[in-house]
């Protein structure tokens with residue numbers, strides 16, 4: 001009896017360490033990349049910000065060493081850094097640096113999310129949620145539209161020949177040029193706020209869904225569809241029992257791309273509207289007032305939001321495909 | 329009633345209209361490299377209750393012939409009827425079950441779910457579906473695997489599941505394209521026995537493609553030897569073996585005699601090329 005429990009415990013332990021081991025292996029490269037990026041980032045801050053630090057020091061009558069025959073303005077960034085190592089700390093603490101340091105961005109992120117109440121205009125969560133609303137609404141309509149278009153393309157010869165070139169053309173128009181036009185046109189007919197942003201988000205997210213679903217709906221093998229033919233199955237049965245389930249492994253990667261594109265669309269749509277809120281508005285007001293730290297923290301908020309959204313779609317993917325029995 | 333041991337009993341059905349009737353059937357595929365004559369002037373009758381094997385080298389049109397019967401391919405010349413009507417009408421009447429050369433199971437359906445597929449499409453009640461699934465799973469000895477997914481089964485087990493799927497809706501005609509090709513010898517023997525028993529019990533008409541001479545001789549009332557380029561029938565051998573066939577019938581002189589004739593037919597086909 002004791003032997004059995006001991007063996008059981010041993011199995012449990014080795015399974016646990018195995019799991020942790022695998023996690024560490026998977027996490028290791030990620031951490032290494034993050035550390036590398038941070039190192040490059042920190043190294044880039046002094047040369048980017050040294051000019052401002054040097055002129056400030058000069059105004060405060062601190063001696064600044066410049067190369068022969070040059071002023072602070074005309075001197076090279078690296079030359080200034082190497083000649084004035086004492087100024088390096090000041091490059092990491094500026095209010096409006098050209099390039100904020102990672103810890104400045106982190107502090108700004110923290111103070112704008114954990115600090116003010118989430119309803120306040122200063123809260124990054126407030127702005128993120130405004131963008132998120134437009135992203136999700138646009139994504140739902142974009143994904144549904146993409147799905148319907150894909151079904152049309154697969155089942156209708158005329159649509160097959162006509163829709164795809166237009167869908168591709170639609171994605172070659174720079175969204176930065178198109179977004180203001182859509183917003184202005186919609187505003188002029190009285191549609192404002194969430195809807196114009198969602199329209200642009202949908203515009204960017206339908207395309208990957210169309211491409212993925214057309215491929216997925218056409219993925220059944222000849223035998224799999226011949227089989228239905230021998231059963232004299234009708235078109236509906238072919239769709240529900242074969243094409244749609246076969247397309248599921250293709251759908252989710254498209255949805256991941258689509259939801260990320262939807263977020264980009266929502267942010268871009270916030271730029272021209274002079275929107276009161278949203279991550280795009282945050283980016284715009286940051287650049288108006290030279291608030292680089294605010295710009296960077298909004299960028300990071302957008303990246304984190306994208307990662308969370310894609311992660312959620314990924315979790316749904318894993319659960320759905322596992323439930324459907326798609327092995328390994 | 330004719331005794332089971334009599335040499336190939338003449339049942340009344342055989343004098344009636346054949347279940348499958350092909351006249352000068354030809355099928356030419358137009359490919360990028362020019363026309364491929366998959367079938368040329370094939371004339372063949374298969375009577376009700378016959379077990380007909382098709383044997384011949386790769387590419388001689390065995391699969392193509394079965395696919396024409398199943399309305400999956402359209403002949404370019406000649407005529408063919410199944411149950412006295414066109415293949416399309418026969419398909420609409422769900423007259424046959426087809427076992428493909430590869431299992432073709434749907435990976436998102438369990439084994440039970442795959443076997444239920446034709447039953448769902450044909451609108452059979454849930455209770456009836458469950459009992460039929462259990463019955464055919466037992467027939468191919470996959471009971472206990474109903475809830476497994478295809479990837480959890482070996483290739484041979486998947487092929488057996490696909491046979492169970494074709495048996496589930498109990499059509500009078502079975503078209504089987506190398507159903508046992510992927511199986512090991514022992515399982516194959518066993519399934520051959522089971523198939524014969526099923527055939528004897530149900531009186532189904534079976535068209536069966538194989539590459540194995542012993543399998544063809546053991547199973548069939550008639551063996552159709554085909555040769556390639558263009559695909560045509562080079563010999564039709566009536567089997568004098570009784571309908572009741574224990575496995576050790578394969579050691580009898582009659583059996584060896586027929587096997588020999590089939591081999592000669594295959595050789596002749598090869599020499600033509």
Ligand SMILES: Nc1ncnc2c1ncn2[C@@H]1O[C@H](COP(=O)(O)OP(=O)(O)OP(=O)(O)O)[C@@H](O)[C@H]1O
Nearest residue numbers: 357359364366385386387388389390391392393559
């Ligand atoms: N859809 C198709 N298009 C063009 N050629 C085809 C097509 N299907 C079959 N063929 C050709 O027709 C010929 C007969 O093919 P078929 O599949 O009937 O052979 P088979 O006797 O079943 O061979 P195997 O024993 O290898 O299964 C081959 O030469 C093949 O290349």
Ligand SMILES: [Mg+2]
Nearest residue numbers: 390391429505
């Ligand atoms: Mg074949």
